[in-house]
Amino acid sequence: MDAKNLFETPVTYRLIRLEYALGLVVASAFFLAHADGVRWPAAIALFVYIDLIGYIPGAIVHHHARGAPISRTYYVLYNVMHSLVTQTLVALAWVWLSGAEWALLALPIHLFGDRALFGNFLKPFGLAFEPAADPAYERFRREFAAGGRPAPVAEMLDARVT
Secondary structure (H helix, E strand, O other): OEOOEOOOOHHHHHHHHHHHHHHHHHHHHHHHHOHHHOOHHHHHHHHHHHHHHHOHHHHHHHHHHOOOOOOHHHHHHHHHHOOHHHHHHHHHHHHHHHOOOHHHHHHHHHHHHHHHHHOOOOOOOOOOOOOOOOHHHHHHHHHHHHOOOOHHHHHHHHHHHO
């Protein structure tokens, strides 16, 4: 991806997820190394509140909508709550009000886990709230993979996305 081509190939998508996996491993290692100093109720609350506000309401509405579009409000809630910017501000406010503590690692663990383990990034308005292959993207992907590239590369792209 670059500033003029806002899409990922299967390889770059996996590499980005790998970067988040490293962040997940590092944050989890620090968290576990200091587990005896973690305030567990705070850690659990910090981990869970992101989805309580940002994912679960949209998932419920999406499920009940049975394929119909849902309000952009749910996308905004998801994106705000699953933003590293938002959670950094939450952590800074927490440190300012209560002091630094190991429980705060629940925030990057949640976000890095979503991206590394599940491949969930911020949600664009034009796609379904829950992951589903968009027909327009599938056509683009096939055309891009076939567009004048050597056959082995096109076949690799096609085989890994499906």
